[in-house]
Amino acid sequence: MPGLILLGASIYATVGTLFGAGFVLRGVERVDPAALGAPWTFRILILPGVIALWPLMAWRWWCAPRTRGAA
Template identity: 50%
Template sequence: MSPAVANMIVIALGAYAGIGLLVGIAFIARGIDRVDPVATGSSWGFRLLVLPGAAALWPIISRRWWRARAQARSHP
């Protein structure tokens, strides 16, 4: 593998992790209550435990969060 390809992989993984961290923080602060009603009122300790998984799986989390927001808007 050439150094340029390795560098691009590192940059892509860094971007994925950075976006994941931003989505994960926003999700545990505001979105977890909308996606999972059981997590409503959960402690910050629980939310911090969920953060690594939310950051790693941010495409799935953001899609579910988006659908939960759309459902909440269509059913007042």
């Protein structure tokens, strides 16, 4: 059981990290236009939160309008 919890947490964090890398590079500007041209320090600063809340941010990215930002 603890092994399963740990495995689940590792998978969640790994997916979150992969997603997070893509999100802070491209998605963030689509979700929030105020992030257009934001410095890399800002992107690193929000990365832990994106990893923790990646399902939410993935959904926000999915729903974001496709005409602006990095697209």
